[in-house]
Amino acid sequence: MKCPYCGFDDSKVIDSRPKENKIKRRRECTKCLARFTTFEAVEKPLLMVEKKSGMYEPFDSSKLIKGIYSAIKKRPVTYDQVEDIANYVENHFANDLKTVAKSREIGELVLEKLREIDLIAYIRFASVYEEFTDIASFVEMISELERKNTAPDDKLLEVNENA
Structure with a gap:
């Protein structure tokens, strides 16, 4: 220096x-x-997003944050948690040295994190992201979530069997 x-x-x-x-x-x-x-400051490579239409645009974390915000309205999710999700997405691709990400990959990463934080926000985000066209697909997603959340935990069964 x-x-x-x-x-x-x-x-x-x-x-x-x-x-x-x-x-x-x-x-x-x-x-x-x-x-x-x-x-x-850490210099991150420019991340380009490949949209469903095949067009490319630079990754914009504020745009992602705005999309997540629409899903967390009136939910107990903090701004820091939303910012952490956006940073997680950007860092995920930077760590893999990827400069192009499909919008679908970004959506899946956001869903993964929202599922850990708040199931209602997860469903809201998924309803837009998955582009549900009918009620049946929406109900199917909720049913799948219920099955996963009420499925017995293998570790708990193992502890109970050994007692």
């Missing part, structure tokens, strides 16, 4: 701490001993 005062190429880190999704570092030039602050 070049010193902003003398231009020398070497500095040492005196203090480092996280601040607003960045890392704030206090540095000291090893030549002139001047101190200065730098900020580090």
Whole structure:
């Protein structure tokens, strides 16, 4: 890191701490001993979303957050949880070094997270995402959720059998 005062190429880190999704570092030039602050942020690759129509557009987390918000209206889901879902989706593709994601993959990741947080929000999001065309498909999804939530837990059965 070049010193902003003398231009020398070497500095040492005196203090480092996280601040607003960045890392704030206090540095000291090893030549002139001047101190200065730098900020580090992780650079994420540009993620393109392939829409159902075959068109591409840049990933926009605010657009995803807006879509999730319509599903969580009047539900006990916090803004931080919604933001965490959007970050999870973006990081999922960045960690796999993918620069293109199908909108379907994004929707499935959101559904996975919403299911863990709030089943009503999950159903609301799924009703738009899955494009239900009739009541039967909507009822089928709810029935499937009920079956999964009332299915006996194998670990509980194992504990009860050993008692």
